[in-house]
Amino acid sequence: MKEESRNPLGARYCAILNAANYISTVLGDWGDNVFFLQLQQSAVALGEEELLGPLGVTESGRLASLEGSLFEGLLGLLERLRGDMLGRLLEAVMRDVQKKAQPYCRDRWLSLPSQCDQATMSLSSLACPLMQCLRDHLLQLQQMLCLPLFQMGWQDLAERLDLFLYQNVILYNHFNEGGAAQLQFDMTRNLFPLFGHYCKRPENFFKHVKEACVILCLNVGSALLLRDVLRQAEEDEEEPGTPEGQQPSPVSALNELGVYRLAPCDVLILLNLRASWPGK
Known part of the structure; x- marks a missing residue:
């Protein structure tokens, strides 16, 4: 197993992961099987330590009332093994993706x-290696993992990628109007559709990126109004006793734009990353 762990993207590693998932599924089904439930009751009644192992009063009571299963201990071990192995696999994928994404992170967004000024929008040339790497890994995982593991895997990968892009592309740079439009095009027309093969609304797994693009691509007037609302809300918090109801709630203002995940303080940071302000 140590040898396989050195290559988590290899076929043998994925085969072991699939086997652990299969055994876990079978044992879970057996736990609800009448034969094993009767065996469980008999073992508890006779105090069979060979089957049950050393149990405390609480564990024995749970097994006697059929709340637990004969296979609980083994299932717990298999769950941890599956989680650790899948996590190691996704870390290997993310390392490769992050390496390919470095030029994109340092693009001239400003x-x-x-x-x-462009006849048609197209995928950024610096995003091509990232998208190709991601596509290849998704296809590889789909071929090598059983369906339940692949479903868990691509969703976890999407959420990891969402945070990576938000922290290393968006928060790391400043954006002019063209940069914001290019980022939104790359994400909504190229990245999200890669995951659209596996679900109907892939953007729901990229909430940080999706909402950040909304803020960065607001027209100047809307961005100014939003910034004023958020700043006023901050001032009102610092000065207790300000009459309520005179200013729109920052949360409701964000919700109207389709922003639900990002907090008002996060949105203020994003607004400060925009270069297209009057007078600049």
Whole structure:
């Protein structure tokens, strides 16, 4: 197993992971089987330590009332093994993806041409290695993992990628109008559809990125109004006793834009990453 762990993207590693998942599924089904339930009751009544192992009063009571299962201990071990192995596999994928994403993270987001200056929008050339790497890994995982594991895997991968892009592309850079439009195009028209093969609304797994794109791509007037609302809300918090109801709630203002995950303080940070302000 140590040898296989050195290559978590290898066929043998994935085969072991599939086997652990299969055994866990079978034991879970057996736990509800009438034969094993009767065996469990008999073992508890006779105090068979060979079957049950050393149990305390609480554990014995749970087994006697059929709340627990003969296979609980083994299932717990298999669950931990499956979680650890799947996590190690996804870490290996993310290392490869992050390596390919480095040029994209350092793109010239502050000086990209505006959407009006381009005949048609196209995928950023620096995003191509990232998208290709991600596509290849998704296809590889789909072929090598059983369906339940693949479902867990791609969802976990999407959420990891969401945080990575949010922290290393969006929060790390400043954006002019063209940069914000390019980022939104790359994400909504290229990244999200990669996961659209596996679910109807892949953007729901990229909430940080999706909502950040909304904020960065707001027109100047809407962005100014939103910034004023958020700043006023901050001032009201610092000065207790300010009459309520005179200003719209920052949360409701964000919800109207479709922003639910990001907090008002996060949105203020994003607004400060915009370069397209009057006077700049």
